[in-house]
Amino acid sequence: MSRRTIYALTDYKGFFGSKHFSVPYRSGMDKDLLRNCFQSHNFEIEYIQAITIFDSEAHEWAGKYVLYTSSEDPGYFYKSFIEDIVLYLEETGAIVIPSYRFLRANNNKIFMELIRRQSKYEEFKNINTRIYGSLEELFPELGTLAYPLVIKKAEGSMGKNVAMANNRRELLRETKGMTKTGGLKFALKEEIRRIIHKGYKPESKYRHKFIIQELVPGLKNDWKVYVMGDIIYIFYRPVFKKRVFKASGGGYDNYTYGLAANIPEGIFDFASDVYKWLDVPAVSLDIGYDDILKKFYLFEFQAVYFGTAGILQNYSKEYFMRVNSEWEYRENNKTIEEVYSEAVVSYINRKF
Numbered sequence: 001m002s003r004r005t006i007y008a009l010t011d012y013k014g015f016f017g018s019k020h021f022s023v024p025y026r027s028g029m030d031k032d033l034l035r036n037c038f039q040s041h042n043f044e045i046e047y048i049q050a051i052t053i054f055d056s057e058a059h060e061w062a063g064k065y066v067l068y069t070s071s072e073d074p075g076y077f078y079k080s081f082i083e084d085i086v087l088y089l090e091e092t093g094a095i096v097i098p099s100y101r102f103l104r105a106n107n108n109k110i111f112m113e114l115i116r117r118q119s120k121y122e123e124f125k126n127i128n129t130r131i132y133g134s135l136e137e138l139f140p141e142l143g144t145l146a147y148p149l150v151i152k153k154a155e156g157s158m159g160k161n162v163a164m165a166n167n168r169r170e171l172l173r174e175t176k177g178m179t180k181t182g183g184l185k186f187a188l189k190e191e192i193r194r195i196i197h198k199g200y201k202p203e204s205k206y207r208h209k210f211i212i213q214e215l216v217p218g219l220k221n222d223w224k225v226y227v228m229g230d231i232i233y234i235f236y237r238p239v240f241k242k243r244v245f246k247a248s249g250g251g252y253d254n255y256t257y258g259l260a261a262n263i264p265e266g267i268f269d270f271a272s273d274v275y276k277w278l279d280v281p282a283v284s285l286d287i288g289y290d291d292i293l294k295k296f297y298l299f300e301f302q303a304v305y306f307g308t309a310g311i312l313q314n315y316s317k318e319y320f321m322r323v324n325s326e327w328e329y330r331e332n333n334k335t336i337e338e339v340y341s342e343a344v345v346s347y348i349n350r351k352f
Contacts, residue, residue, distance in 0.1 A: 003044040006344070008034075009068040009085065010049050011078060016069045019336050020252075020309040028069065029337050037341035043348075050085045062093030065348060070106050070305035076155060079106070095352065097344060098280040102303040110154045110209050112300060119277055123270075124298050128214040135179050135206030142168055146214070150245070153178045154209040157307075159249025164215060171212070179206035215245065216288055216297055222247040223267060224255075224310055225285045227275040229343035232268055232320045233332075235310045236261040248286065252309045258318035259329060264289045268320060268327045270296045278303060281347035282340065308336050 010016045015028035022028055031047060038045045050068075053061075068086050071079040083103055090100045105112040116125050132138050151174050153161035161178060165171035182205055190202035219239070226233040235257040237247035256262070267287060275283050284306035288297040310316055311334075318329040 003039070003042050004065070004348075005044045005046055006038065006065045006067055006348075008045050008047050009053075009066065009082070010047050011069055011071055011082070012049065012051065014047075014049065016047065016067075017340070018069075018305050018308055020307065020312055021314070029340070030335075033335065034337040034341060037335075037337045038345070041341060041345040043341075043345060050082055053085050053089065058088075058092040061089055064094050065352075066094045066096045067344065068096060068103065068304075070103060072107065072157070072305070076107065097347065098303050102278075102280060106302060106304045107155050107157060109152050109156075109211050109300070113211060115278075116298070121273070121277060123296065124274060124277065126295070127216065127297055127299070129211055130213075131209070131211050133207070133209050134204040135175055136204050138171075138175060138212075142171075145171070145212070147171075148215045150213045150215050151175055151178065152211050152213065154211070157248075159246040162246060164245050175210060175212075176206060178210055179208040181205060181207040216290070218292075219288050219290070219297075221262075222286055222288045222299060223261065223263075224248075225267065225271040225287055226282070226306075226308075226310060227271050227285065228282045228311070228339045229346040230321055231330075231339065232271060232327075233310050233316050234258065234261050234263060234267070234320070235316065252315060255310075255315075257310060257316040258332070264291065266294075267296065268322075270298075272322070274298060274301065279351075281343040311336050311339055 008016050013027075016031060016034070017029040019029045022030075035045050066086075066089055068082065070082060073079065083100075086096050086103050087100045090096045101111070101115060105115055110131050113129050113131055119125055130141065148164055148166045149171060151163045151165060151171065155161065163174040163178070165174055182203075187205060194200050194202050221236055221238045224235050224237060235255045237250055237255050239245060239247050240250055240254070267289065271285055271287065274285060278301065280303040282303065284302045286299040286301070288299055289295070290297070313332050316332050319332050319334070320327050320329050
């Protein structure tokens, strides 16, 4: 059987994907190792820089498999460029993996919540959440909110751009700090326009999009769960006192992994159900659990360009897989490149 080809879009540096402890630093996956992994599954991988897509004809991409990376460059400027390329490829008929909407949701909590709202499963959306495009859109709802609340700027990871408010004053203070746009020059221009043009409504000075979310009370930790095809990795993230309510961003060396992760019964089934619903090759999930109500909470998910430290043998000594309806552990002897390629190949064979 001849090998099928997968085209992998790299960034402007020639890097692909995310890999903790990559060499050189922050250079993504080992492309040679990844190629070998795909070849072992009878797939060839061809790396191409995103910008070169413009030099090809649109019809050339119909029906071709395209993997893509993302970027966490400051300001997300290059990520925006990758979005343009991937959406274009999807519209030409290329099979982009995963679908463009998951790139749009990458480090974008607004679109993440919009995807979540599509689910017919209430247990995946059991945290009350509201989305806003400007601070002014929050004002009409101030009298209807119940505290405490969590405020999250759309962009951010590792617990950054997240705050808690116990009352209206704290809510306004935190949202103003997160959403501020423009500077003094912008404000002066808008004031002049307001004076010159009768009835003119100035542009908001607070236009970074954000969400507010109910605080799930009493949670002392969450779990990071990676679902990669048929296998699952998990680690336990405690809420440290200095971080008040945030479990993420506490440092990988402060978490417990695999069998030591204080795993609640049912979390693998819950994570697996989310994975199947999203219909992606791989996903990173932030999951909370109320052991009194026996209830899971899906805080966030990422299907593109997420942290991978919990897959490394340095941290996770075990991974888990379902065997005859039971979850069993195996010694973690896999590289990120192996796990990722297996997940992608399984996804392609399952869908196409």
